[in-house]
Amino acid sequence: MTSPRTFVIVGGVAGGMSAATRLRRLDEHAHIIVLERGAHVSFANCGLPYHVGGVIADRNALILQTPATLGARFALDVRVRTEAMAIDPATRTVTIRDLTSGDEQRLHYDALVLSPGAAPLRIPIPGVERGFVLRDVTDMDAIIAAATDARRVVVAGAGFIGLELAENLRHRGLEVAVVEMLPQVLRPFDLEMAHLIAERLRENGVELHLGTTLSGIEPDHVILDGGASTLPADLVVLSVGVRPESGIARDAGLARDSRGYIIVDAEQRTSDPAIFAVGDAVVKQRFDGDPSPVWLAGLANRHGRLAADVIAGRPHAAVPAFGTAVIGVFxxxxxxxxxxxxxxxxxxxxxxxxxxxxxxxxxxxxxxxxxxxxxxxxxxxxxxxxxxxxxxxxxxxxxxxxxxxxxxxxxxxxxxxxxxxxxxxxxxxxxxxxxxxxxxxxxDGEKSVQWHELSDRVAEGWRLIDVRTETENAAGAIPGSELLTLDGLRDHVDSLRGERVIVTCKVGQRGHTAAALLRQYGVTVANLDGGYTTWRAGMAATDGVANNPLPAVAA
The missing domain is CATH 3.30.390.30 (FAD/NAD-linked reductase, C-terminal dimerisation domain)
Known part of the structure; x- marks a missing residue:
């Protein structure tokens, strides 16, 4: 019989634990060691903001597995509060340190899986050490303890975690302000769609400071835009982005991209054939565009499983990432x-x-x-x-x-x-x-105009015709539009011939009907995509500024 192989996994939670448990299912006799620097090896990190707000009342519900339960069910050698210090690819060893005792040892591996994750950024501003971050259960506990005596909270960053924290801190009854350097919340969304989310936040008492830079953190306030203004703050939480925890990969000579993310092939293999990498520290092949990081738990779990399959001799390629994500806000x-x-x-x-x-x-x-x-x-x-x-x-x-x-x-x-x-x-x-x-x-030939293109089209001489009802038009209309209701539009066809016309309604559906009608009478016509509803959201998101926030294209 051949000697059992040894597999070492650096980092638990989604990617690392998926790799470890899958390896056990595929190889009952392997020695599988999981190293986790933190106090918990398997926890629901996506649920952390919701315990902060009390939505998830039981803290223990977030602890999915312990070293003891993983040992009993999967015969895994799980070591928490243990850090991987260095990798020697030549000898296939990893040096580890017990963070409690300080003892070090070297472990041999036949295959190594890196799942170190990404750490919250601490931006280089005065007082940054006063800011809290949320990555693990320990961070969550610290935020809850600080929130107990706080009244006013500033959340820096309007990404997914930042907004989830803002909502849950409001659930605790705190005054919450969000500071975001971009002109919108949630970068993956476009401006007019993100505005709908911003509206809901404001309706529920969250103060938004968009297009604003956090410049410093003082004991009772934060400094904005280099000193232009301040906000009161008893508690500051930083959620401004992440950086890959890839230092150990760098020191081992593994290939990384310009941002420090570990480069892997379609089978999650790094530039060293015995070392694999999964999770938030790894660059992913996207379905469109250049490879880039995608910080999603589903991908980490899938790629951990995939790496285990490859190690066990069942290779298959990762599916390109689409970046599918969801958030609930109030x-x-x-x-x-x-x-x-x-x-x-x-x-x-x-x-x-x-x-x-x-x-x-x-x-x-x-x-x-x-x-x-x-x-x-x-x-x-x-x-x-x-x-x-x-x-x-x-x-x-x-x-x-x-x-x-x-x-x-x-x-x-x-x-x-x-x-x-x-x-x-x-x-x-x-x-x-x-x-x-x-x-x-x-x-089939219908033309459309986007909300951010409209002002340029009107400046070029296009007439804007509102085909809604008189009541709708009176309640709110695009400046410069002319009201010709859809039901009476045929009576005005002669006055529109020879003109370039953009039709608009509430959401675009009646505009489509109007465009189809006018086109059959020889009128050059385009429909305002999404109608008045989309235009209004887009303009509100830009504070009514007429300048196009995006390049115009032909209608």
């Missing part, structure tokens, strides 16, 4: 997949953009909620490049679109997806189907 769901319009236009890509605003299920069934959807499509191939959703049922629609992207289903074919329907769950024409219908119309 009862509002927001989900995203793929690339944003902002990114793609900055790259000069030819794209089509579609906004719709359906109800999440049949409007006549009680409890229907508004849903805002955005689809970004390659103008040449009809490939789906990204989607964003905010509102009721957002996660369901984004999951469907993510699955369509994985199956290389073109945007037009969304119209033909057979999706479950009953009035309380959806509509006979599901919102995803409707995106396919709109794309089909655009492929």
């Amino acid at each position: 009862g509002l769901t927001a989900a995203v997949v793929g690339r944003s319009e902002r990114e793609l236009r900055n790259e000069g890509r030819a794209i089509r953009v579609i906004h719709t605003h359906p109800m999440n299920h049949a409007g006549y069934y009680p409890g229907a909620e508004a849903l805002s959807l955005k689809l970004i499509v390659d103008a040449e191939t009809d490939a789906i490049l990204g989607a964003q959703a905010v509102g009721g049922g957002a996660e369901k629609r984004i999951d469907i679109i993510a699955t369509a992207m994985a199956g290389a289903i073109p945007a037009r074919a969304l119209a033909d997806l057979e999706l479950a329907y009953a009035p309380q769950f959806g509509s006979a024409k599901d919102p995803v189907n409707m995106l396919g219908y709109v794309d089909d119309n655009l492929l």
Whole structure:
């Protein structure tokens, strides 16, 4: 018999523990050692903000496994408060240190899996040591202890974790302000979609300071924009980004990218064939664009399992990452997949953009909620490049679109997806189907104009015709628009011939009907995509500034 192999995993939680338990299932006789620098090897890190707010009341519910339970079920040698100090690829050894006793030893490995994760950034500003971060259970406990005597909290960073913390600190009854250097919350979303989330935050008492830089932390306040203003703060939480914990990989000579993320192949193998890497410290191959980090627990779990399969002789390639993510903010769901319009236009890509605003299920069934959807499509191939959703049922629609992207289903074919329907769950024409219908119309020649292109089109001489009702128009209209209701539009066709016309309604559907009508009478016409609803969100997100925040493209 051959001697049992030894596998060492550096880092627990999602990626590392997935690798360890999968290896045990595939190799009962291997010696599997898991090293975790922290106090807990397996915990629900995505649940940490919700214990801060008391939504998850039981702290122990976040502790998924312990060294004892993992040892009993999987015969794993799990060592917490133990740090991997150095790797010697030549001798296949890793030097480790017991952080309690200070003792060091060298472990031999036949295969090594690195899952060190990414650490919260501590920006180089005065007083940064006063700021709390949230990465593990110990950090969570520290924030809860500090919040007990606090009244005013500043959260630096409006990403997913920052907003989850802001919501949960509000649940504790604290005054919360969020400081974000970008002009919006949640960078993966485009401006007009992110604005819907910002509105919900403000409605629930969260103070937003967007386009604002945190410059210093004092005992009772923070300094903004280099001293231009201050905010009172008894507690400051930093959620401004992460950096990969890849120093041990660097020192071992493993290949990393310019940002310090570990480079792996399609089988999670590093530049050393005996060393694998998974999780937040690793660069991922994206379905579109250059490889980049993707900080998602689902990917870490999948890649940990994949690395174990490869080590055990069952190799297969990782699927490119789509970056599918979701967040709930004060009862509002927001989900995203793929690339944003902002990114793609900055790259000069030819794209089509579609906004719709359906109800999440049949409007006549009680409890229907508004849903805002955005689809970004390659103008040449009809490939789906990204989607964003905010509102009721957002996660369901984004999951469907993510699955369509994985199956290389073109945007037009969304119209033909057979999706479950009953009035309380959806509509006979599901919102995803409707995106396919709109794309089909655009492929068949209908022209559209985006909210951020409108001012340029009007300046070029296009007439803007509002086809809503008189009541809707009186309640709010785009400046410079002319009211010609849809039902009376045929009576005005002669006055529009020879003109370039943009039609607008509430969400774009009546605009499509108006555009189809006018086109058959020979009028040059385009529909304002997403209608007044999208335009209003976009303008509100830019404080009503008329200058386009994105490059204009041909209508």
